[in-house]
Amino acid sequence: MNRNVLEFERPIMELEQKIEEMRKYADSLDISNEINKLEKKVNELRSSVYKNLTRWQIVQIARHPERPYSLDYIYLMTNNFIEMHGDRNFKDDKAVVGGFAYLDEKPVMIIGQQKGRDTKSNIYRNFGMMNPDGYRKALRLMKLAEKFNRPVITLIDTPGANPGIDAEERGQAEAIARNIQEMTRLKVPIIVCIIGEGASGGAFGIGVGDKVLMLEYCWYSVISPESCSSILFRSWEYKEQAAEALKLTAPDLIEHKIIDRIIEEPEGGAHRNHKEAAASLKQAILEELKSLEKIDPDKFLDLRIKKYGSMGYWEG
Amino acid sequence: MAWFKRTKENITTDSQDKKDIGEGMWIKCPNCGEMMHKTQWENNLFVCIKCDHHFRIGSKEYFDIVFDKGTFKEFDKKVTSVDVLEFADTKKYSDRIVETTKKTGLYDCIRNGTGKIFEIPAVVSCMDFTFIGGSMGAVLGEKIARAVNKAVKTKSPYIIISKSGGARMQEAAIALMQLAKTSAMLAKLAEYKLPYISVITDPTTGGSSASFSMLGDVNIAEPEALIGFAGPRVIKQATGKDLPPGFQRSDFVLEHGFLDLVVHRKDLKEKLFYLIKFMKD
Ligand SMILES: [Zn+2]
Numbered sequence: 296m297n298r299n300v301l302e303f304e305r306p307i308m309e310l311e312q313k314i315e316e317m318r319k320y321a322d323s324l325d326i327s328n329e330i331n332k333l334e335k336k337v338n339e340l341r342s343s344v345y346k347n348l349t350r351w352q353i354v355q356i357a358r359h360p361e362r363p364y365s366l367d368y369i370y371l372m373t374n375n376f377i378e379m380h381g382d383r384n385f386k387d388d389k390a391v392v393g394g395f396a397y398l399d400e401k402p403v404m405i406i407g408q409q410k411g412r413d414t415k416s417n418i419y420r421n422f423g424m425m426n427p428d429g430y431r432k433a434l435r436l437m438k439l440a441e442k443f444n445r446p447v448i449t450l451i452d453t454p455g456a457n458p459g460i461d462a463e464e465r466g467q468a469e470a471i472a473r474n475i476q477e478m479t480r481l482k483v484p485i486i487v488c489i490i491g492e493g494a495s496g497g498a499f500g501i502g503v504g505d506k507v508l509m510l511e512y513c514w515y516s517v518i519s520p521e522s523c524s525s526i527l528f529r530s531w532e533y534k535e536q537a538a539e540a541l542k543l544t545a546p547d548l549i550e551h552k553i554i555d556r557i558i559e560e561p562e563g564g565a566h567r568n569h570k571e572a573a574a575s576l577k578q579a580i581l582e583e584l585k586s587l588e589k590i591d592p593d594k595f596l597d598l599r600i601k602k603y604g605s606m607g608y609w610e611g
Numbered sequence: 612m613a614w615f616k617r618t619k620e621n622i623t624t625d626s627q628d629k630k631d632i633g634e635g636m637w638i639k640c641p642n643c644g645e646m647m648h649k650t651q652w653e654n655n656l657f658v659c660i661k662c663d664h665h666f667r668i669g670s671k672e673y674f675d676i677v678f679d680k681g682t683f684k685e686f687d688k689k690v691t692s693v694d695v696l697e698f699a700d701t702k703k704y705s706d707r708i709v710e711t712t713k714k715t716g717l718y719d720c721i722r723n724g725t726g727k728i729f730e731i732p733a734v735v736s737c738m739d740f741t742f743i744g745g746s747m748g749a750v751l752g753e754k755i756a757r758a759v760n761k762a763v764k765t766k767s768p769y770i771i772i773s774k775s776g777g778a779r780m781q782e783a784a785i786a787l788m789q790l791a792k793t794s795a796m797l798a799k800l801a802e803y804k805l806p807y808i809s810v811i812t813d814p815t816t817g818g819s820s821a822s823f824s825m826l827g828d829v830n831i832a833e834p835e836a837l838i839g840f841a842g843p844r845v846i847k848q849a850t851g852k853d854l855p856p857g858f859q860r861s862d863f864v865l866e867h868g869f870l871d872l873v874v875h876r877k878d879l880k881e882k883l884f885y886l887i888k889f890m891k892d
Contacts, residue, residue, distance in 0.1 A: 607749025
């Protein structure tokens, strides 16, 4: 039995296991009809569950411990990846990875927030929570890409910037601010991909780009539903309501032009099929790169700034 | 140093006009417990006469402090939020805005003004913590954008006086995007070689500190201001550690290299003047 089954996945999983069991006897008994029936049933169940996910359920999928993480995508999408390390100032932040890679024939700088799979690797990766050194490492790599005229791809998957004493001492706020400002004027195309959790300034510190892509079952907002619940609803109990209020899913965000494109995930979520998820993301990135290359290099910076300048609503 | 002397007199005269001992309002310093008469306190620019504790004040007071008397002109005053997300927590966001405006007389947490600082024209944006905790949403982004445009158009230096709890949760991801909008506008200002001075006051955390507040050509803070990305309560909860004394306060941030100066409120205007004069005159 898989430990990492979400509550709403359970009835689907149970049916799938039943089919699996029956298949063992399919050679000796003629039960193919029943198997077919059950398969139809599980498909219907799966699509009805996934069509009607609440925003909180999507948050749970985005955090699924078997979801592909940045390095999974990097190895599945690119070749000849050479990982680079360090901010040339203080240290190498393991919560963010990055380096040279090729998407098919296309050289890119790819940078992503990296979570761990188990306790040990999560401690090593600090749960994907970057320190100032991580933002400065990412900026160093982006500047390197700019120097050699390579597009930048960033992968976002973080529960937030590291809330630590040392992080504050080394200027977490300044590091994020600097990255955001530099990314608004970096002279190469930037494609941002939200692949899991996109929490607040910690995510946005590598999140400014010409095109923002988001996988289907991710969340992206100014705060996590839990923290929002504790602050605005004055209790940790209202995370479901907070998730609804924050409108933090891909369809919500595309409506307000905060993201540009939704990438469909394999049936049941990216964690069910890493390869397929990576292939869809890769194809989308390549398409976006192609269309960005058509824009006059002097123009896309203006377009990027205009895009962020028009985000939001006001009167007067 | 004629410019300086003249306005110093201005400040004194202005304060003495207000003197009215019979008014009978007393203010207690939350830091040292000193009792001050309200007029005495106002004349001291809302700073404790005994321990120098800087009380939190609003945009009206800061505009009075930094601009020459009679030169302040507000612009783009009535830019207001539109609640497209139809956000509701314990209260509807749209109601919260209307109520806060009614209570404070403010339209959002930031006001834009032009005026003169010892006769040098400047554009100043100043935040109000009393408006939903000085939280940054689309109105703040738009008002900073317009203030930068005004500074570019009039070739003026630009100053933001920050006082903010962070991004406005009720505007969710839209609020987050304002970090890019404000930072991009400040980059535009820099292209015109116009000075940007960030004045950070108590408290400035979250989205504001992770964008415009930390991006000054010069970063200034008032004494003892809380300045950081994550709030101290969050850090304590996350790390389970006791926070070192003075953690995230102005001197701490100065010591770690993220501020140029910590300036007493009574010296703020003079310091701004000298900084602008060096960078632009
Ligand atoms: Zn005192």
